[in-house]
Amino acid sequence: xxxxxSIDRTQRVITIRGxxxxxxxxxxxxxxxxxxxxxxxxxxxGRSGTGKSVLIKIIAGLLPPDKGRxxxxxxxxxxxxxxxxxxxxxxxxxxxxxxxxxxxxxxxENLEFPMIRNLPKATRSEVDKMVKETLxxxxxxxxxxxxxxxxxGGQRKRIGIARTLMLKPEIMLYxxxxxxxDPVTCIEINNLINEVQERYNxxxxxxxxxxxxxxxxxxxxxxLLEGKVxxxxxxxxxxxxxxxEVKNFYNYNFIE
Amino acid sequence: xxxxxxxxxxxxxxxxxxxxxxxxIKDRLEDLFTGIYDAYRFILRFLKQAVRPPFDFQEIIRxxxxxxxxxxxxxxxxxxxxxxxxxxxxxxxxxxFGATSWLPSLIAIAMVRALAPLVTALICAGKVGSNIxxxxxSMKVTEQIDAMEVSxxxxxxxxxxxxxxxxTFMIPVLAMYCAFxxxxxxxxxxxxxxxxxxxxxxxxxxxxxxxxxxxxxxxKAFSFGFTIGVVACYKGFNAAQGTQxxxxxANTSVVISMFLIFIEELVIVQVSNWIRYF
Numbered sequence: 001x002x003x004x005x006s007i008d009r010t011q012r013v014i015t016i017r018g019x020x021x022x023x024x025x026x027x028x029x030x031x032x033x034x035x036x037x038x039x040x041x042x043x044x045x046g047r048s049g050t051g052k053s054v055l056i057k058i059i060a061g062l063l064p065p066d067k068g069r070x071x072x073x074x075x076x077x078x079x080x081x082x083x084x085x086x087x088x089x090x091x092x093x094x095x096x097x098x099x100x101x102x103x104x105x106x107x108x109e110n111l112e113f114p115m116i117r118n119l120p121k122a123t124r125s126e127v128d129k130m131v132k133e134t135l136x137x138x139x140x141x142x143x144x145x146x147x148x149x150x151x152x153g154g155q156r157k158r159i160g161i162a163r164t165l166m167l168k169p170e171i172m173l174y175x176x177x178x179x180x181x182d183p184v185t186c187i188e189i190n191n192l193i194n195e196v197q198e199r200y201n202x203x204x205x206x207x208x209x210x211x212x213x214x215x216x217x218x219x220x221x222x223x224l225l226e227g228k229v230x231x232x233x234x235x236x237x238x239x240x241x242x243x244x245e246v247k248n249f250y251n252y253n254f255i256e
Numbered sequence: 257x258x259x260x261x262x263x264x265x266x267x268x269x270x271x272x273x274x275x276x277x278x279x280x281i282k283d284r285l286e287d288l289f290t291g292i293y294d295a296y297r298f299i300l301r302f303l304k305q306a307v308r309p310p311f312d313f314q315e316i317i318r319x320x321x322x323x324x325x326x327x328x329x330x331x332x333x334x335x336x337x338x339x340x341x342x343x344x345x346x347x348x349x350x351x352x353f354g355a356t357s358w359l360p361s362l363i364a365i366a367m368v369r370a371l372a373p374l375v376t377a378l379i380c381a382g383k384v385g386s387n388i389x390x391x392x393x394s395m396k397v398t399e400q401i402d403a404m405e406v407s408x409x410x411x412x413x414x415x416x417x418x419x420x421x422x423x424t425f426m427i428p429v430l431a432m433y434c435a436f437x438x439x440x441x442x443x444x445x446x447x448x449x450x451x452x453x454x455x456x457x458x459x460x461x462x463x464x465x466x467x468x469x470x471x472x473x474x475x476k477a478f479s480f481g482f483t484i485g486v487v488a489c490y491k492g493f494n495a496a497q498g499t500q501x502x503x504x505x506a507n508t509s510v511v512i513s514m515f516l517i518f519i520e521e522l523v524i525v526q527v528s529n530w531i532r533y534f
Contacts, residue, residue, distance in 0.1 A: 060406045061406075062406065086410070089405075089406055096399045100400050100403035101403075102395075102400055103398075103400070114409055117409040117410065117414070118407075118409065163403075167407065
């Protein structure tokens with residue numbers, strides 16, 4: 001499924017300016033500038049260790065930046081209060097590379113958890129209805145009473161995405177959504193990302209080094225090299241680049 | 257790219273030299289004081305969150321069940337055996353003076369003042385502390401805590417506050433239970449040897465127990481419970497990446513809890529003695 005949806009280029013949902021992050025002597029991000037517009041899916045590509053996951057963890061307020069500014073829906077993530085950050089996070093969906101399902105809870109409880117914690121006044125029937133609708137949307141309603149350990153990698157990814165959708169986020173952050181999955185499941189996940197975009201009208205940052213995923217889901221590709229944005233544009237623009245570093249990256253992805 | 261095996265070997269050796277370099281005293285002291293400051297901030301965060309609504313009563317009750325009820329078999333066995341063994345070991349000394357009638361009060365004082373809170377705390381530091389450290393550590397390294405954080409589910413309140421509260425309130429209950437079971441064990445041994453009745457044994461036992469003894473014992477148990485909860489949650493919640501971090505969190509939870517329990521025992525006994533003889 002190709003991504004076809006409207007992007008509002010006048011409204012920025014994420015603005016990043018001069019972002020730096022180091023871990024000890026290891027410099028990970030070295031001056032990132034990035035804008036994400038409403039309704040846009042931005043794919044961030046790059047080799048392992050270039051700081052892709054760190055970037056979205058800073059956006060979600062899980063890591064503090066060393067320098068620079070990150071605005072999400074008009075709020076500067078690093079300076080807002082704890083309560084404001086919680087309110088902002090209700091509008092963010094974060095799909096983890098490892099799915100990060102709560103392994104002591106059933107699938108139903110995994111999906112209920114964010115809703116019960118944030119909407120204590122929701123009735124039992126409202127929560128049940130929402131859980132069933134969301135599981136149906138990712139095609140796993142029949143797994144509702146299973147435990148996470150009983151699911152395959154692809155199913156766990158879907159449940160992880162479903163859990164983020166329980167609070168109807170405006171922005172989705174996907175960390176390596178197709179990592180470790182077989183090609184058929186990868187296509188299913190790519191389709192799901194596009195379905196989520198269309199159904200919930202989300203904007204998204206998709207971190208990956210899977211070119212098929214980038215092509216299928218991205219409106220715009222941003223390539224990170226050595227902690228900086230090396231190249232940006234549509235998939236075709238980036239991958240017709242003569243830049244040897246960029247060429248080196250896609251030559252190893254074995255894609256036509 | 258040309259890369260000879262020698263240059264590769266050289267690179268790995270220099271990497272080894274850097275990574276295996278042992279930290280000096282200055283680094284260790286810096287780590288120690290940073291750790292103490294972090295733990296202080298962790299406790300402040302707990303105190304702030306514990307009094308701030310919403311309150312997770314259901315989770316607190318679940319944790320009380322996990323920490324309290326599930327520790328009962330081990331506490332029963334340990335308390336009972338401690339009571340019997342302490343009685344058996346004390347008898348020969350008292351027989352010399354013909355003072356075996358003092359056994360109930362001796363055992364009661366020993367169990368209530370010292371043995372029950374200490375034995376319960378040490379057992380729970382091992383069982384509960386390692387369990388909490390491993391559970392939270394595992395959740396940390398598999399990004400489950402981050403997932404709760406980004407879904408605005410207040411993981412600190414849900415995972416940490418509930419466990420510390422449950423541990424603080426369950427250890428005193430278990431300590432009192434341990435004292436009672438220990439006295440029962442002691443009674444069986446005394447009854448077998450001295451033919452003392454149940455009523456006489458417990459009347460003698462409680463005759464020497466004052467409110468100060470009970471109060472000190474409870475203060476100790478609360479303090480031990482709080483320590484076990486805080487240390488285990490702190491270590492688990494801040495576990496380093498990887499499975500090794502989970503093991504380390506569980507292990508250090510037990511070691512640090514036990515160390516602090518002995519320090520607290522010394523301090524509280526000293527303070528209670530000052531009060532007693534003031």
